[in-house]
């Protein structure tokens with residue numbers, strides 16, 4: 001389904017990003033796994049994909065550092081000649097009620113989740129225009145649609161990702177570049193492991209399907225949006241949340 005395509009996945013070392021790398025490689029894409037702190041996990045995933053007969057590479061940079069990302073992306077384009085798919089997945093949380101949330105925690109989350117996605121699109125924008133082909137999938141969140149007490153920074157960043165998605169989709173539509181977002185609900189990863197049991201139980205009561213989602217649920221939706229089957233879909237936000245938002 002994705003033979004001949006090269007996909008760059010930010011935050012591909014763990015959780016949803018890692019599963020995206022495995023799933024896209026399973027559909028025969030060559031994957032470039034970006035990591036920031038988790039070098040070992042990124043290379044473990046590369047090895048896992050290679051053992052399954054796929055092609056994978058790992059590259060370190062922080063999406064929130066404009067120059068670092070720009071240099072890495074231009075080196076990748078030089079090395080591979082093309083990048084066809086960008087999955088803007090890297091993300092962090094720094095939860096707190098507004099009363100306790102400081103400027104630093106607010107801005108850091110915005111910088112990684114929103115500015116980081118903007119930077120990556122900017123680094124690849126000309127390449128996608130030149131190729132007259134591209135797939136951009138931004139990972140938003142149910143919190144960006146519904147809001148969430150204690151996540152003002154995170155929700156603002158993920159709402160921002162939706163605005164970014166729709167604007168870039170309009171800019172690139174005539175260039176055969178589609179830009180979509182997925183909005184996962186409550187997915188079983190390190191990010192949600194950090195929640196308290198009370199918070200987890202409270203979230204479960206809001207999920208009509210009464211279960212936590214897994215990374216495969218999200219990765220398969222992303223893979224579909226990357227495929228030719230989704231070539232007439234752009235500017236959309238697809239929820240993968242067991243019905244939490246409908």
Ligand code: NAP
Nearest residue numbers: 011014015016035036037038062063090091141187189191
């Ligand atoms: P996770 O398990 O905590 O993994 C986060 C990933 O982001 C890691 O691979 C991490 O890489 C990477 N990352 C963080 N800061 C980075 C930076 N500055 N530069 C490059 N990479 C960076 O989280 P997850 O649950 O898989 O979340 C993935 C995405 O889905 C995020 O955007 C998150 O907001 C979104 N999401 C998750 C859920 C959920 O329930 N889990 C729900 C809705 C949306 P290193 O470890 O290498 O630093």
